Amino acid sequence: MRYMSINRLALCGSQIGVLFLTSLDLFTREARNLGKSARTKARLMDAAVSVFARDGFEAASVNEITRAAEVANGTFYVYFKDKDEIATAVAYRIAHDVVQQLDGAMVGVSDAVERVSCATRRLLDLATSTPQWGQALFRAVWIYNDLRDSVVSYLRADLERGVAQGVFTVEIDDFLISTFSAMTMSTLFRRLNGEAGPDAGSRVAQLQLRMLGVAPDVAKRVAFQALDPITLTMPVIPREMDRSKKN
Amino acid sequence: MRYMSINRLALCGSQIGVLFLTSLDLFTREARNLGKSARTKARLMDAAVSVFARDGFEAASVNEITRAAEVANGTFYVYFKDKDEIATAVAYRIAHDVVQQLDGAMVGVSDAVERVSCATRRLLDLATSTPQWGQALFRAVWIYNDLRDSVVSYLRADLERGVAQGVFTVEIDDFLISTFSAMTMSTLFRRLNGEAGPDAGSRVAQLQLRMLGVAPDVAKRVAFQALDPITLTMPVIPREMDRSKKN
DNA sequence: GAATTTTATGAGATATATGTCAATTAATCG
DNA sequence: CGATTAATTGACATATATCTCATAAAATTC
Numbered sequence: 001m002r003y004m005s006i007n008r009l010a011l012c013g014s015q016i017g018v019l020f021l022t023s024l025d026l027f028t029r030e031a032r033n034l035g036k037s038a039r040t041k042a043r044l045m046d047a048a049v050s051v052f053a054r055d056g057f058e059a060a061s062v063n064e065i066t067r068a069a070e071v072a073n074g075t076f077y078v079y080f081k082d083k084d085e086i087a088t089a090v091a092y093r094i095a096h097d098v099v100q101q102l103d104g105a106m107v108g109v110s111d112a113v114e115r116v117s118c119a120t121r122r123l124l125d126l127a128t129s130t131p132q133w134g135q136a137l138f139r140a141v142w143i144y145n146d147l148r149d150s151v152v153s154y155l156r157a158d159l160e161r162g163v164a165q166g167v168f169t170v171e172i173d174d175f176l177i178s179t180f181s182a183m184t185m186s187t188l189f190r191r192l193n194g195e196a197g198p199d200a201g202s203r204v205a206q207l208q209l210r211m212l213g214v215a216p217d218v219a220k221r222v223a224f225q226a227l228d229p230i231t232l233t234m235p236v237i238p239r240e241m242d243r244s245k246k247n
Numbered sequence: 248m249r250y251m252s253i254n255r256l257a258l259c260g261s262q263i264g265v266l267f268l269t270s271l272d273l274f275t276r277e278a279r280n281l282g283k284s285a286r287t288k289a290r291l292m293d294a295a296v297s298v299f300a301r302d303g304f305e306a307a308s309v310n311e312i313t314r315a316a317e318v319a320n321g322t323f324y325v326y327f328k329d330k331d332e333i334a335t336a337v338a339y340r341i342a343h344d345v346v347q348q349l350d351g352a353m354v355g356v357s358d359a360v361e362r363v364s365c366a367t368r369r370l371l372d373l374a375t376s377t378p379q380w381g382q383a384l385f386r387a388v389w390i391y392n393d394l395r396d397s398v399v400s401y402l403r404a405d406l407e408r409g410v411a412q413g414v415f416t417v418e419i420d421d422f423l424i425s426t427f428s429a430m431t432m433s434t435l436f437r438r439l440n441g442e443a444g445p446d447a448g449s450r451v452a453q454l455q456l457r458m459l460g461v462a463p464d465v466a467k468r469v470a471f472q473a474l475d476p477i478t479l480t481m482p483v484i485p486r487e488m489d490r491s492k493k494n
Numbered sequence: 495g496a497a498t499t500t501t502a503t504g505a506g507a508t509a510t511a512t513g514t515c516a517a518t519t520a521a522t523c524g
Numbered sequence: 525c526g527a528t529t530a531a532t533t534g535a536c537a538t539a540t541a542t543c544t545c546a547t548a549a550a551a552t553t554c
Contacts (some may be wrong), residue, residue, distance in 0.1 A: 175451075179454055186426055190422070207426055211458040212457075
């Protein structure tokens, strides 16, 4: 599955740097050196990502998750109170990874117009490179408001920077952020459903820049310019991951 | 509930004309002169609107619908095969009403910029004036693609008109339509959740116009100008509504 | 390797949803 | 009014989901 990124790279020649969100069994891998209980919990979380991506949060059932994780039904309740608890656990973790990767991908970019455009494009590339996680992110963002807020926190800063630089001529507030995000998320949705191609990121970035007040020719140039190679793409460092779980 | 429109009118003084989507028990009223079976079916559909709006399509159950309609569980299955069938029935009807009302509200407007702005603003006013129907519309649009297409069919025409007039400098295709719609729907969502005020329609229309290539000052003026009074706001005419139901 | 602690299991109690149908009630008609 | 047709009912069979808990298995400790 990770190899999809490579394929996409071949299709979209201009793109040299690629962000890796995570492999499908990230949690399991991270926990491979930890105790047994941590490993089981990790398998459940990986399974939850798959099931949420396939069925959505609503339709997903604990049974499906335990079946996917190949553990007994009762095992689930050893580690999580209910479906919501595991949902928040994986959703927040995905958001955390996304923010971290995006931050890392933009260390060298200082121009507000470029930053805003890059963020949108890279978020889309990232979420599309591992569709399961992309789906989970998409669904989670609709449900958890504070999670959405954390994902867009850097966005607000970039938008305000642009206003300060005089390149954005629009009032920055919750309404704008929300509309901006909706454009990105709608594109992610279409991208994941195969209704939009690899240039969707650039197209929506272009529209967003125009909306913000960037001149059409500049918007086009920046949104479609080749992305710089990623400087740091080191895999996520395995972390402790709260092994004491008996609440 | 219908009186909310009046309150909103008071808050937003510039608005003289108001579109009425429908009252909460539209189907029942329409069927009041029809046979008993048509009336029962209508009660179920009104109940379905309430339940879908409250719980969403996924979480809604047939039991909840029959309870709201004050009929026995078995009665439901006399009129509908399952939840999906009643869902499509009410969803398509709402979309039909919306399109009809919007068309009527824009008979006098010929300028593409004004038409696009008006459509967004009036759709939002319409859907917000009867929140239950607005919620149902919002959820339905996510689920039924062809329904969304029908709601935005007039939009595509207006956008192409604007390109022909030289006021929109953007490529009109499915991607643009979808992004444009996402902006409107996101605003509807926030409006229904109380996260955005009555000016949200104008604000999003302004952003949309900028995105399409309209100069910022023009976009602002058109999006925030007072809406013309509605010329025709006659209530929906009670119609036959397929009384022969034995499939 | 026996004792102890940790982890996993799956049957089962509880709940809720779907869809059917024989029986009942209401409406209509001659 | 009695007969016939239309409409409604709610119990029931079926299915699926949640969460618990006594028991079993596995891992760890001494």
